[in-house]
Amino acid sequence: MNLTLRQLRYIVSVAETGSIAGAARQCRIAQSSILAALDLADNEMGARLFDRRPSRGVSPTPAGERFLSSARRLLNAEAEFERTMDRHNHVTPPILRIGCFEPFGALFMPELLQRFTEGANIAVELYEGEQPQLLSWLEASIVDAIVTYDIGAGLPDDAVPLARVPAHVLMHVNDPMANQGAVHLADLVNSPFVLLDLPQTSAYLLTLFDIAGKRPRIAFKTRSYDAVRAAVACGFGFSILNMRPVGRGSPDSVMLVRRPLVDNLPVPTIMIADRYGTAKPAFLRRLSLLAKSFFEEIGPNAF
Incomplete structure (x- = not known):
């Protein structure tokens, strides 16, 4: 052939x-x-x-x-052959190919990857996608590793947890609840909702409202995290999100405020995963350690 x-x-x-x-x-x-x-x-x-x-x-x-x-x-x-051979390779590749959950691309990945590449002649190719895409890219060795939530099935058993990221509410600065220190889901269900409409993510977000016994009316839905922020800033309604912007690349508008949720909700974890198992090459071991240190330095108050 x-x-x-x-x-x-x-x-x-x-x-x-x-x-x-x-x-x-x-x-x-x-x-x-x-x-x-x-x-x-x-x-x-x-x-x-x-x-x-x-x-x-x-x-x-x-x-x-x-x-x-x-x-x-x-x-x-x-892919399995390459993983086996890479176990004996201690050289960082000239191009680092990393997949991430789509919103992470603007929220924190450049900050994280800049630390990894600092002082080294390494180019970065960032692949942003939904979790099923990320897993297929990882399986086909299109990417070296992925950074995503632990929502849904398919992550390798040895995926490394980086940070627990509780849900919070994003709202317009003039929303009556913006002056509160924290918000109950039950106080939000009668307000219009802006939904981040990504596979698995949308189901997770809507399921959170089952605790309040009612789901809000969806006034705006989009697959883009930035479009969610823009819609909230324009007055379409509130949104529920997990990760906040980190660092210099993607700050919130002055028209937005974020408040914690009082409710006892399931908390997803950001994970870094690869398909090497115990044969993990040195550069990926270093990336995992650096990623854990990155989130430890940020601290839970940042997300």
Whole structure:
């Protein structure tokens, strides 16, 4: 077969994202490279791997499902081989590829990664995505490690906890409750809600209101953390979030205030994870230690 491992990753990405454009964004390449890999695979298999539907994306054919199953096994074997070899490599790679839960990209990742790269000639590629994407990137060795919440399943058993991040309320500075030191969920349920609408995150946030016995009316929902902040600043309503901005990159508007919640709520934990297990290379051990130190220095009052 004339397909390269890189081209196999492109094809698997098409299946994961459901579109050629989505695969191009995920793999950070031109759509023409994705199309070339698909055409080559079709010719090699003697059958179309995907049904391509204008404006509705793509879906695997039966031949495509068989191809994808074999491709994933091969890519997993390659990833395991690389992990085994990296155990004996004490050199930090010239490019650090890190995945993170999408909002973290603006909230604290540059501050954290600047500490890791300081004084070294290391470039950073930051992949921001939802948790299912992060796990697939990690499994395929597209990224070296991921930083995300412990919400949902799939994180490796040896993922390292970095910080517990309790939920808090984000509200407009002129909200009547903005002058309170802390807020009860029950006092919020009759106000319009701005929802961070990411997979797993939205379900977690809405479930918190079950403690108050009522869910608020969703007045604005978005997949963007920054859009949540903008919507609250513009008066659409309040929001419930976990992580706050850290450092210099993404401060809140003067139109926003954050207040703790009095309720006894489940507290998610920020984790750093990789697929190396006990074969973790030295640079990832150093990154994990630095990340723990980073959050210890910030302290719980910052988030």
